[in-house]
């Protein structure tokens with residue numbers, strides 16, 4: 108197949124990445140799936156072939172010939188292919204049904220009998236994120252990577268996921284390029300000055316941390332700093348210059364220089380305050396994060412000792428400790444600065460004496476001799492290290508609650524856990540409207 112060749116087809120399903128798929132008949136009569144981002148089941152589309160990966164052909168959406176009945180208009184023209192919201196033009200009730208069906212299909216294909224009835228709806232559908240990382244593109248764009256490409260950028264001139272203020276903040280940061288002697292980072296040649304703009308917001312505290320991530324702090328002159336301080340002052344409670352001098356493409360700042368306010372911001376979830384460092388993980392949907400905490404607490408029931416693996420800033424452990432003054436929490440997390448903040452968060456919420464937080468990789472098993480009646484497991488998308496699974500199966504605490512942002516991985520790992528546990532609850536919450544992502548929560552009880 109030649110690159111850029113044009114094909115037409117009717118989308119019949121989504122793939123695991125949430126791309127619309129139709130069956131393409133090749134000249135040799137072989138039938139192959141063609142995956143097209145931003146296309147939905149029921150659409151008849153024209154697509155331009157872009158490449159092939161693991162036997163799946165991929166294309167760019169060129170034209171919608173006949174729209175699906177579930178297709179809706181974007182909030183404004185030009186956002187039809189917004190990278191952070193690939194399902195933006197799909198009716199929201201339909202999104203929830205597709206998510207439910209995709210989770211259930213993954214459970215079925217992995218041989219599990221359990222199913223979810225419905226995905227709990229997100230409580231806010233725009234401006235629901237509390238963190239966005241906008242990348243400088245080599246042509247001077249400032250925005251998001253185009254879906255499926257690491258070197259093509261969607262210039263965000265109208266933000267829809269974070270807040271109305273994100274758009275003027277990005278304008279200020281984009282304006283650094285013509286005003287000062289700085290150039291955007293070039294991901295193909297690995298050179299340049301400006302890499303990312305990270306904005307974190309406390310939706311319930313009104314705080315906003317803005318960070319400009321650069322290659323080398325010494326290359327940013329006093330005029331640039333002064334301009335940032337003045338132009339972003341109305342928007343930022345904290346303003347930070349961060350340095351990532353590595354070639355690794357990441358917004359993680361190894362060095363920080365605070366231009367205004369503090370190095371972290373505070374968010375309040377369910378009445379508890381959490382200090383959040385620029386680099387640390389925090390649930391990105393503050394409103395639904397509260398629902399996630401309550402869901403986990405309801406599933407946990409009355410317990411005495413909790414092991415909180417992959418605990419981040421103490422998100423679940425501190426909430427559960429607050430609910431039950433008798434509870435002892437043992438949290439483990441790889442990110443050492445996050446652990447320091449988790450300790451402070453526990454003190455700030457008056458549960459310091461109930462909580463112990465330790466830094467280190469879960470796979471080092473430093474937690475293995477702690478006896479608990481419940482283990483919360485909330486790993487990153489890559490899932491659990493096999494040693495973590497093996498150790499939990501060996502120790503067999505009475506109950507596990509697995510919180511997963513990757514149900515494809517979850518269904519595989521559940522096969523292992525079922526050697527000793529049975530699923531007693533399965534729920535899903537939409538923390539990521541307008542994307543195919545969803546948070547799944549599973550309670551597992553030891554088989555007697």
Ligand SMILES: C[S@@+](CC[C@H](N)C(=O)[O-])C[C@H]1O[C@@H](n2cnc3c(N)ncnc32)[C@H](O)[C@@H]1O
Nearest residue numbers: 388417418419422440441442468469485486487
């Ligand atoms: C999905 S987040 C959950 C964090 C926390 N439970 C929360 O809800 O805010 C996953 C966390 O796992 C941490 N992590 C990643 N790899 C890890 C590892 N090998 N061992 C322990 N923690 C790890 C990340 O730093 C991140 O804080």
